[in-house]
Amino acid sequence: MFKRKVSLILTVALAALLAFGSMASAESRIVLKPKVDAFAYFVDTSPSMSQTYDSTGNPKIIAGLNALKRLNNVVPELGYDSALYAMPDFATYSPKSMFTRAAMAKGIASVPSDLPFFQSTPIGTGFSDLNGVVKNWGGKFAVIFVSDGLTNSGRNPALVVSDMAKTYGDRFCLHIISVADTARGKANLKRLASLTPCGVYVDASALADKAVLDKFAQDVFYTQEEELIVEVVEEVVVPVVPVQEKIVFRNFNFGFDKYQITDEMVPALTEAATMLEEFPNLKVLVGGHTDSSGSEAYNQGLSERRAKSVADWLAANGIAPKRLEVKGYGEMNPKYDNKTKEGRKLNRRVEIDVED
Structure with a gap:
C-alpha cells in the first residue's frame, strides 16, 4: 500500500525562484488499523x-x-x-x-x-x-x-x-x-x-497479565502496519521558502506463495509511480520478503519474484529501470510474529525504500 501526505509552504513568488538542490531523510512509524x-x-x-x-x-x-x-x-x-x-x-x-x-x-x-x-x-x-x-x-x-x-x-x-x-x-x-x-x-x-x-x-x-491483555486486544480489534516516511526538502534562493513533500510508502502484501500483482495493488502502485515521477533523481530499493513457511531456499526465490513483480510494474508504468534496485530477503527479515496467522500475512510483503 502507498499513501501520500504533503505539507507545502508557498508564496506567490515561489514560481519565479530557482531551486538549487534537495535533501532527503527517512523514518518509519507503526500505525494501527481497525x-x-x-x-x-x-x-x-x-x-x-x-x-x-x-x-x-x-x-x-x-x-x-x-x-x-x-x-x-x-x-x-x-x-x-x-x-x-x-x-x-x-x-x-x-x-x-x-x-x-x-x-x-x-x-x-x-x-x-x-x-x-x-x-x-x-x-x-x-x-x-x-x-x-x-x-x-x-x-x-x-x-x-x-x-x-x-x-x-x-x-x-x-x-x-x-x-x-x-x-x-x-x-x-x-x-x-x-x-x-x-x-x-x-x-x-x-x-x-x-x-x-x-x-x-x-x-x-x-x-x-499486560502482555496477554495487549495481545488479545490486538487479535480482536486492530492490526499494526509499518510506514516509511520519506521527507524531501527543496532548497531555493532567498527569500527561502521551504517546500516539504512527505511520501509515505506502505508495504505491499501478497497472498500465500503468491508474487503476482493484484487488482487491489494497482491504485497504490499508480500513486507511487506518480510520486516517483515528481522526483526523477530519487532512487528506490524494492525489497521482497516472505514468511517462514517453506524452505529457506524456496523463500529466497519467492521474495525475489515478489520484488521483481513490483519493480517490473513500476518500470512498465514510466519509472526508469535504472532507478530501481531489486533485492530479495527471503524469510530473513521478519517484522512480525511468524507464529501467528496475522504475522505471517504481514511478513509476505514488498517494501519500497528510498536509497540514500
Missing part, C-alpha cells in the same frame, strides 16, 4: 455468574466485568462503533455508537453484579436475541462474550452461533472471555470461539 467496523461486548448475567470464580476468589460476574474493564482501557479509539448487551434478559447497557473508552466504561459500570438466583441460563436464546440486533450491522463486526459457559435451557448455543457464522461468513468474529471453572463450561466456550475462523478464547484471569 480489524472491524463495529463490535459488541456481550455479558452473561445468569445466576451461575454469581458463583465464585476460583482463579480470583470473586464472583464470576465481578471477575468478568473486571476483565472487560482492563480490556476496554487498552482498546484504541479507531473509529469503529461499539455496543454493550447482556443476557439472559436481553438488555442494552451501551447503545451502538462510535466507540470511546470513557463512554463504554460507563456502560460496563452499569451492568448489574447482584444477580437473580432463580432463573434459567439460555445462552442459545441470548445469542438469538443478539442476532436480532447485529443482523442490521454492516461491515465486519466482533462479539466479545463474557461467560462461564454453563447453559441449561433453550437451543444449543453452538447451533445458534454456527447459523450466525454461516449467515455472516468472515464478517463475523466471536471472541470469548471465560470465567468458567468447570470442564463442561470451558469446553462449551472454546467450542463457540472455534465456530468463527477468527475467534479467540482467553481466561479472564489471564488478562491481568
